[in-house]
Amino acid sequence: MTLNLARHRVLAAAILSLAVAASISPGTVAAQESDSWEFRVTPYLWMLGLDGTTAVLGDDADVDASFSDILDLLNIALSVNMELSKGNVFFVMDVMYAALETDFAGPDPIGGDIDIELIIADLSVGFKVNENFDLYAGARLYDQEIGITPNMMSKVTLGDDWTDFILGFRVHNDMSEKWSFMAKLDGAVSGDSESAWYVQAVFLRHFSKNRHLDLGWRYYDVDYESGSGLTRFKWDVAHSGPVIGYSWEF
Numbered sequence: 001m002t003l004n005l006a007r008h009r010v011l012a013a014a015i016l017s018l019a020v021a022a023s024i025s026p027g028t029v030a031a032q033e034s035d036s037w038e039f040r041v042t043p044y045l046w047m048l049g050l051d052g053t054t055a056v057l058g059d060d061a062d063v064d065a066s067f068s069d070i071l072d073l074l075n076i077a078l079s080v081n082m083e084l085s086k087g088n089v090f091f092v093m094d095v096m097y098a099a100l101e102t103d104f105a106g107p108d109p110i111g112g113d114i115d116i117e118l119i120i121a122d123l124s125v126g127f128k129v130n131e132n133f134d135l136y137a138g139a140r141l142y143d144q145e146i147g148i149t150p151n152m153m154s155k156v157t158l159g160d161d162w163t164d165f166i167l168g169f170r171v172h173n174d175m176s177e178k179w180s181f182m183a184k185l186d187g188a189v190s191g192d193s194e195s196a197w198y199v200q201a202v203f204l205r206h207f208s209k210n211r212h213l214d215l216g217w218r219y220y221d222v223d224y225e226s227g228s229g230l231t232r233f234k235w236d237v238a239h240s241g242p243v244i245g246y247s248w249e250f
Contacts, residue, residue, distance in 0.1 A: 035086075035087075037084060037085070038084070038249065038250070039082070039083070039084050039085075040082065040083045040085075041081075041247070041248055042080065042214060042245045042246065042247040042248075043079065043080050043245060044079050044214065044243055044246075045079060045243070046096060046218055046241060046242075046243050047242045047243070047244075048067060048070070048239045048240060049065060049066045049067050049069075049239075049240060050064070050065045050237050050239055051064055051065075051237065051240075052235075052236045052237030053236045054235055054237065055232050055234035058228075058229050058230045058231070070098075074098065074099075074100055075099040075101050076098070076099045077096075077097070078097045078098075079094075079096040079097070079245075080094070081093070082094075088128040089125070089126070089128075090126045090127075090128065090134070090136075091123075091124070092122065092123070092124045092125075092136065092138070093121075093122065093123050094120075094122040095119070095120075095121045096119070096120045097117075097118070098116075098117070098118045099115070099117050101116070102114050112149050112151050113148075113149045114147070114148055115146070115147040115149075116144075116145070117143075117145045117147075118145075119142070119143040119144075120140070120141070120143075120220075121140070121141045122138060122140045122141075122166075123138050123139055124136045124137060124138025124166065124168075125137065126170075132171055133169065133171055134169060134170045134171075134172075135169050136167075136169070136186070137167045138165070138166055139166065139191075140166050140188075140196070141162075141163050142161065142164075142224070143161035144160060144161065145157060145158075146159045158233070159233070160224070160226055160235075162192035162193055162226075163192055164188035164191030164222075165191045166186045166187065166188055166189065166198070167186060167187065168185055168187065169184065169185060170183065170185075171183050171184075178205060178206050179203060179204065179206070180204045180206065180212075181201075181202070181203055181204070182201075182202050182204065183200065184200050185197075185198070185199050186198045192224060192226075193222050193223055193224040194224065194236075195223045196220075196221065196223070197219075197220070197222075198218075198220045198221075199218070199219045200216060200217070201216050202214050202215065202216030202217075203215050203216060209249075210249040211246075211249070212246075212247050213245075214243065214244065214245040214246065214247060215243075215244055216242070216243045217240070217242055217243060218239075218240065218241065218242075219239070219240040220239040220240070221239070222235065222237065222239075223235075223236040224236070
């Protein structure tokens with residue numbers, strides 16, 4: 001058994017054990033079932049920074065970019081989280097898209113433009129074990145494309161895409177009439193990456209029954225590598241930063 005497979009199996013066993021423990025713990029209350037579909041949509045901004053290692057022409061290179069660094073290069077960023085639920089079953093889709101642009105220069109006539117497109121998309125299905133604990137499973141796609149266009153030359157496209165199958169849980173609790181808390185943790189139990197971990201903690205400020213402001217922090221660490229030689233691609237990077245969003249529930 002490879003170390004990568006062993007890690008995936010340990011993660012799956014740990015999360016399933018938590019689910020079983022939550023479902024049989026005394027004092028827990030089963031989630032209330034609803035006969036109608038409920039829908040929530042949350043546009044949000046993830047003010048992420050990057051820290052880790054990538055590969056340039058086959059050699060490792062450091063990645064160290066704060067949110068302000070990324071903001072200087074940002075053309076557009078779109079992020080949304082949506083959840084559809086009925087009874088104890090729920091479906092979640094989360095999509096983040098960002099497009100960045102910069103240029104590079106050297107001795108004339110060396111120079112050109114660099115375009116970067118990034119997509120992180122999740123699709124998962126879950127079950128409400130009780131009123132405070134949910135279990136979910138799904139898939140996460142990471143698509144990164146880097147276009148380099150030297151002066152007076154054609155565009156060169158780099159990057160890669162990969163998919164991980166994830167297993168995770170989330171906990172939530174009402175703190176007061178106007179405040180509640182939600183946290184989630186998941187990891188790759190199979191897929192293309194060597195390892196992937198995702199953690200998020202959010203405080204919700206409720207303005208009405210179906211509207212709330214979301215304030216929190218998200219951390220996503222992924223280690224992926226493919227190819228060899230000059231075409232070797234590596235993305236062993238931690239993505240982390242504050243998250244702010246606004247939710248409507250229907």
